[in-house]
Amino acid sequence: MKSMTKLLASAALATATLTGAAMAQDDPFEIGFVYVGATGDYGWTYEHDQGRQAVEEHFGDAVETTFVENVPEGADAERVITQMILGGADMIFTTSFGFMDATNNVAARFPDVYFEHATGYRRDTPNVSTYSSRFYEGRAVIGHIAGHLTETNTIGYIASYPIPEVIRGINSAFLHAREVNPDVEMRVVWVYTWFDPAAEADAAQALIDAGVDVLMQHTDSTAPQTVAQEAGILSFGQASDMIQFAPRPRVASIIDNWSPYYIERVGAAMDGTWESTDTFGGIDTGMVVIGEMTEVIPEDVRASAQAMIDAIGAGEYHPFTGPINRQDGTAWLAEGEVADDATLIGMDFYVEGLTGEIPN
Structure with a gap:
């Protein structure tokens, strides 16, 4: 270097x-x-x-x-x-x-x-x-797992900034948690930072105090994992595996795997074949990886989560498939209709069932 x-x-x-x-x-x-x-x-x-x-x-x-x-x-x-x-x-x-x-x-x-x-x-x-x-693909999987595992029916989500990428993840995780557990509620705390261990730890503790027993995050530090471990609640790693920071309550993770893309694009630039492109990769390309699903997850839930991973990777299932309504109850996707990328890339609304408002 x-x-x-x-x-x-x-x-x-x-x-x-x-x-x-x-x-x-x-x-x-x-x-x-x-x-x-x-x-x-x-x-x-x-x-x-x-x-x-x-x-x-x-x-x-x-x-x-x-x-x-x-x-x-x-x-x-x-x-x-x-x-x-x-x-x-x-x-x-x-x-x-x-x-x-x-x-x-x-x-x-x-x-x-x-x-x-x-x-x-x-x-x-x-x-x-x-x-x-397509981080939302991974969040569909962890939402599915969280919906099965929560005992308080309250899942916590530490959100960074109110941009489409983060909003997509919240919606996807909630939809798939509620699909397997109709009683699930999701509490979202916005911290307005990507990386601030103190702020993330405070957000995690506030969610735990509010009764959540499963914690997700779209922030970058391992502080929420540490807080979750101390409180004995379940958590999911974000961006990397994070298992070393919460080996007992951490149940799985969403891993961002940029290496294949970086190697491909550098190679194209070096050999003169580089072109301006817009890439939106997911589980199918290996850009989104689900980390080890630990034994905290019952065997049947691990199996159903793996089936979802396989279906998404094969293009047989899209996490945003209707019927889905917007938060205000108006129709968004009809039965069997799949969200287009343009809407996902600009997503600025919650789906039906989520409470609270998206901040400006």
């Missing part, structure tokens, strides 16, 4: 880079990764960094990677991305929804650099691709 000291020092060579100086054939292909959190969060950023390391392992000396952690989603992101390019980066991965404006702004200034933006939807220029994962 190239150090940031080397990266900043090399900015002095920017003029030669921008005037199109030819890169020697034996020079490594340089790739920058911009992270919203820390690589040690054992969640979202940790898994993206596992993908970066997989790229290094796959391509060896043919590539050189660098990364910057804890980058705020705003003007600082533009500065970091620009520094990477001035330091020689040929390709940039920006790994959070909030980097969307920065990614597209910088891409317009550097048309010869490849940009890959995670979970966004804007591709303003031909050198920008977007990619995301």
